[in-house]
Amino acid sequence: MSEVLVLVEAVADGDNIGLKKVTLEMLTAARVLGEPSAVVAGASGTAAAVQDRLAEYGAAKIYVAESDDIDNHLVAPKAEVLAQLVADSAATAVLLPSTQEGQEIAGRLALKIGSGLLNDISEVDADGTATQVVFAGAVIVKSKVAKGTPIYTVRPNSVAPEAAPGAGEVIAVDVAISDDAKKVTVLDRTVESGGGRPELTEASVIVSGGRGVGSAENFALIEGLADSLGGAVGASRAATDSGFYPHQYQVGQTGKTVSPQLYLAVGISGAIQHRAGMQTSKTIVAINKDNEAPIFELADFGVVGDLFQIVPALTEEITKRKA
Amino acid sequence: MNIVVLVKQVPDSGSERTLDSSDNTVARASADNVINEMDEYAIEEALKVKEAHGGEVTILTMGPESATDTIRKALSMGADKAIHVTDPALHGSCVIATSAVLAKALGTLEWDLVLSGAQSTDGGLTMMPALLAERLGVAHLSGARKLAVDGSKLTVERQTDGGYWTIEGQTPAIVSTWDTMNEPRYPSFKGIMAAKSKPVTTLSLADLGVDESEVGLAAATSTVLEFASRPPKGAGQQVKDEGDGATKLADFLASKKFV
Numbered sequence: 001m002s003e004v005l006v007l008v009e010a011v012a013d014g015d016n017i018g019l020k021k022v023t024l025e026m027l028t029a030a031r032v033l034g035e036p037s038a039v040v041a042g043a044s045g046t047a048a049a050v051q052d053r054l055a056e057y058g059a060a061k062i063y064v065a066e067s068d069d070i071d072n073h074l075v076a077p078k079a080e081v082l083a084q085l086v087a088d089s090a091a092t093a094v095l096l097p098s099t100q101e102g103q104e105i106a107g108r109l110a111l112k113i114g115s116g117l118l119n120d121i122s123e124v125d126a127d128g129t130a131t132q133v134v135f136a137g138a139v140i141v142k143s144k145v146a147k148g149t150p151i152y153t154v155r156p157n158s159v160a161p162e163a164a165p166g167a168g169e170v171i172a173v174d175v176a177i178s179d180d181a182k183k184v185t186v187l188d189r190t191v192e193s194g195g196g197r198p199e200l201t202e203a204s205v206i207v208s209g210g211r212g213v214g215s216a217e218n219f220a221l222i223e224g225l226a227d228s229l230g231g232a233v234g235a236s237r238a239a240t241d242s243g244f245y246p247h248q249y250q251v252g253q254t255g256k257t258v259s260p261q262l263y264l265a266v267g268i269s270g271a272i273q274h275r276a277g278m279q280t281s282k283t284i285v286a287i288n289k290d291n292e293a294p295i296f297e298l299a300d301f302g303v304v305g306d307l308f309q310i311v312p313a314l315t316e317e318i319t320k321r322k323a
Numbered sequence: 324m325n326i327v328v329l330v331k332q333v334p335d336s337g338s339e340r341t342l343d344s345s346d347n348t349v350a351r352a353s354a355d356n357v358i359n360e361m362d363e364y365a366i367e368e369a370l371k372v373k374e375a376h377g378g379e380v381t382i383l384t385m386g387p388e389s390a391t392d393t394i395r396k397a398l399s400m401g402a403d404k405a406i407h408v409t410d411p412a413l414h415g416s417c418v419i420a421t422s423a424v425l426a427k428a429l430g431t432l433e434w435d436l437v438l439s440g441a442q443s444t445d446g447g448l449t450m451m452p453a454l455l456a457e458r459l460g461v462a463h464l465s466g467a468r469k470l471a472v473d474g475s476k477l478t479v480e481r482q483t484d485g486g487y488w489t490i491e492g493q494t495p496a497i498v499s500t501w502d503t504m505n506e507p508r509y510p511s512f513k514g515i516m517a518a519k520s521k522p523v524t525t526l527s528l529a530d531l532g533v534d535e536s537e538v539g540l541a542a543a544t545s546t547v548l549e550f551a552s553r554p555p556k557g558a559g560q561q562v563k564d565e566g567d568g569a570t571k572l573a574d575f576l577a578s579k580k581f582v
Contacts, residue, residue: 011485074481074490075453075463099484100449100466107450108457110419116544117418120447129548134447135340140553147544183462184492187478192486199484205581229581247503248482253336253444254361254502262581272337283579284556285572297558301575305564313569321573321582 002034002092003061005085007078007105008054009097010046017049021202022097024161026154027057031164032126033093037061039085041078043071047170055168057161062170069177075101076181079108081173086113086149093128098153099201106153115148122158122259122280136253136272137279156201157259158280192248195223198232200249205231205262208251208278211238212267212288212307219245221311222266228318234258234278236268252277267307270295287311324378324472324494326369327434328402329425329452331359332386332393333445340445346540347547348415349445351387358393361440363400363507365500369438370401370508372472378435379403383428385413385421391523398518399510405521406432410528415540418446422454424538427531429459436477437497441466452499462492468501 006027009020023038030036038059040047047064054062063085070077082094082105094109096102098120110117121130128150132141145151200206207229209222219233222245226233235245237252251258253276263281268274270286270293278284279298286299287307296302303310334340334354343350369380382397382405384390394405408428416424429437439452449465456463462477464470468487469480481488482501510518528535536542562571576582 074465074488076457079457103448103450104453104463104465107418107422107454110544111422111454111457118545119418119450133553135445136336137553138339139341139550141342141550142548144546144548145544146546180460183496184464184490186488186490188489189483190486190489201484229576248484254441257447262576262579276336279556283581285575287568287572291561291563296561298556299561300559301572302559302561303564303568303572304561305568310564310568310572314572317569317573318576318582321577 003090004030004034004036005082005089005091005094006030006036006038007082007094007096007102008038008040008050009099009102010040010042010050017046019050019053020097021161022154022156024057025156025159026095026097027054027059028161029124029154029159030095031058032124033128035060036166037063037089037091039063039065039082041065041070041081043068051168051170055166056163058164058166059168060166062168063173064170065173065175067175067177069175069182072186073177073182074184074186075104076108076183077177079105079112080177080181081175082109083112085173091149093149094151096151096153098155102153106151110151113148115151116145117151117153118143118145119153120155121152122155124152133280136276155257155259197226200232200234200251200256200258203232204260205229206234206251206258206260207231207264207266208234208236208268209239209245209266210236210268211242213239213244216244225264225311225315228315228322236274265295266311268295269293270298324372324376324436325381325434326372326378326436326438327381327383327429327432328362328365328369328397329437329439330362330366330382330384330393330397331443332356332384332390333359333443336444342547342550346415347550348540356389356392358396359440359443361442361444361502364502364504365438365440366397366400366402367505367507368470368500371505372436376472381406381432381434383425384408385424394523395518396510398521399514400508401514403521405523406526407523408526408531412528412535412539415543416538417543417545418448418451418454419544420538420542422451422458424531424533426455426458427533428526429455431526431531435494439497439499441499441501449499452497456497462496464490464492464496465499466501467498468503470498470504
């Protein structure tokens with residue numbers, strides 16, 4: 001069976017190292033194309049922390065490339081590791097997460113191995129045909145790579161991860177990173193508190209607030225509702241531009257593209273700029289005082305009313321039902 | 324410090340966008356074309372670096388003739404001159420071929436720093452600066468929400484999901500910017516008038532020494548097989564809050580097993 005390389009996205013969580021959910025989604029998608037091989041490229045100790053879970057989700061092999069050269073330099077070393085693995089294995093496709101780093105690695109890899117690539121796919125078929133949802137969710141495109149070993153970047157939250165045990169054979173990779181790939185040094189990694197909430201692109205539930213929330217202080221209501229559902233907090237551009245919530249939580253055309261199981265839009269009118277970032281969410285709920293707000297065109301369930309009445313009552317109701 | 328800013332003309336994300344059914348490329352002729360709004364942050368940052376360190380700001384774009392509107396917009400913000408790579412044979416070029424052409428064009432210029440936006444709003448790609456860095460063998464500092472220039476040393480705060488990384492590299496380098504980096508200026512009337520007389524150099528594939536067979540739809544490394552409008556999501560249930568909105572919503576969430 002042909003081998004499909006999956007670049008593992010691992011993340012430090014305090015003293016622990018965990019897998020980003022998109023890794024399990026990619027392992028699941030890769031099984032359609034062949035036998036997944038997970039590629040761990042990072043600081044030493046990463047693979048040991050995640051290899052059981054990689055095997056649980058179908059990794060037949062786990063290539064381990066661990067070195068300070070990878071951890072201390074941006075992007076380019078990982079592309080070198082993958083290019084080497086594509087050359088040394090019989091890989092027929094490579095999957096990476098459609099994150100900023102994943103896309104950058106994919107681009108560099110495509111040039112190194114002379115392949116074409118498809119970006120931000122939500123699905124891939126056995127024959128390599130990939131689906132992309134483009135133009136703010138308005139158009140669905142099916143495409144194929146026409147050259148070399150196909151490279152795909154996979155949109156987080158597009159594939160439902162399913163466990164399917166694999167052999168998980170650990171194979172150490174000799175890492176020799178060139179000086180060319182060490183041109184950007186990572187000096188420091190700073191964590192800015194997200195209040196212990198899940199990351200936006202990974203979250204199954206997102207509660208977003210918009211202009212209607214009215215102030216930074218009032219975003220505590222949005223956070224409270226998100227916490228009652230174990231979700232992440234997002235914001236519309238109107239809200240971030242008004243300084244209600246930090247920019248990195250912006251969902252939309254110029255912010256994050258998200259695709260959670262549940263998206264709750266609170267006080268968001270639903271301008272195209274916002275819809276572009278959340279239109280592919282599975283279930284959409286809206287709370288808005290204007291019954292004509294375009295967000296209701298997308299909503300599976302909409303409540304017309306005052307968010308300052310509804311949100312606290314909803315948070316209380318959910319907390320009560322979960323107790 | 325001489326700076327080149329990569330700029331792309333894209334169909335307005337606020338209007339209806341689709342593909343052209345004759346060849347499955349982005350429908351540009353029928354679209355309302357504007358400057359990729361993410362690029363305005365790169366232009367603004369370039370102007371700031373120039374104001375602090377001197378030098379010249381050059382706009383580089385590849386696109387059809389209509390992209391001159393976008394170039395004038397960039398020049399009216401304060402850039403000094405522009406290079407417009409345009410050639411009918413470029414129509415339908417993939418990201419890989421486009422990066423080859425832009426790398427050639429960058430080779431015709433003297434620069435210390437290339438700035439780009441975070442993403443194009445049409446193709447959704449963030450990888451172009453990475454492709455150029457790979458081709459040119461220069462540093463790529465990406466996701467910059469803050470850039471500090473100290474001689475040839477560049478220090479960037481790279482926006483990440485849970486915070487930021489401090490990264491460092493040397494010029495010549497490419498920096499891709501984040502949209503929280505600055506507040507792009509509006510062109511002044513004086514800027515708009517001055518832009519009309521700023522030099523714009525047009526380069527064809529022949530000028531760059533690129534063979535037509537290496538670009539365009541026929542040479543693309545990926546192929547669009549088909550496309551379709553996504554069926555509009557039918558509007559669901561709507562209730563008016565009469566004191567029971569929260570309960571009804573909680574019932575809905577429970578029916579979907581979220582609670």
